[in-house]
Amino acid sequence: xxxxxxxxxxxxxxxxxxxxxxxxxxxxxxxxxxxxxxxxxxxxxxxxxxxxxxxxxxxxxxxxxxxxxxxxxxxxxxxxxxxxxxxxxxxxxxxxxxxxxxxxxxxxxxxxxxxxxxxxxxxxxx
Numbered sequence: 202x203x204x205x206x207x208x209x210x211x212x213x214x215x216x217x218x219x220x221x222x223x224x225x226x227x228x229x230x231x232x233x234x235x236x237x238x239x240x241x242x243x244x245x246x247x248x249x250x251x252x253x254x255x256x257x258x259x260x261x262x263x264x265x266x267x268x269x270x271x272x273x274x275x276x277x278x279x280x281x282x283x284x285x286x287x288x289x290x291x292x293x294x295x296x297x298x299x300x301x302x303x304x305x306x307x308x309x310x311x312x313x314x315x316x317x318x319x320x321x322x323x324x325x326x327x
Contacts, residue, residue, distance in 0.1 A: 213237060222246045239263040 214229040226242040241261045248254045263271055 236265065238265065 212228045213231055216227045218225040218227070222245055224244045224246075226240070226244065228240045228242070229237050230240060231237055239262075241263065243259045244256050245258075246254055246256055
């Protein structure tokens with residue numbers, strides 16, 4: 202690879218956001234014409250049963266002429282989510298032991314706690 206080709210592929214500015222199994226890379230790169238553009242890469246780690254792993258990557262190329270519309274759509278979408286669902290992260294729904302809450306007819310939420318219905322069994326009883 203020539204020095205010129207290497208420079209064209211070089212990142213001008215880079216930031217990394219780690220979020221659980223996902224990592225987001227925000228990289229400013231240079232076009233052949235000498236202008237800058239942004240790549241946003243999502244990298245997600247997958248682990249196989251044998252302990253080995255691989256990454257799946259998805260990349261978005263964003264050019265200056267699209268920045269204003271992209272920011273407007275991103276802000277509009279994130280504002281909608283916050284206004285509709287609030288800022289609280291409902292992460293327990295992604296946990297393996299999550300159980301949906303029961304809703305009674307009057308609309309009250311009762312936690313569905315499976316440990317309350319568990320009966321201790323002694324091996325002597327068997």
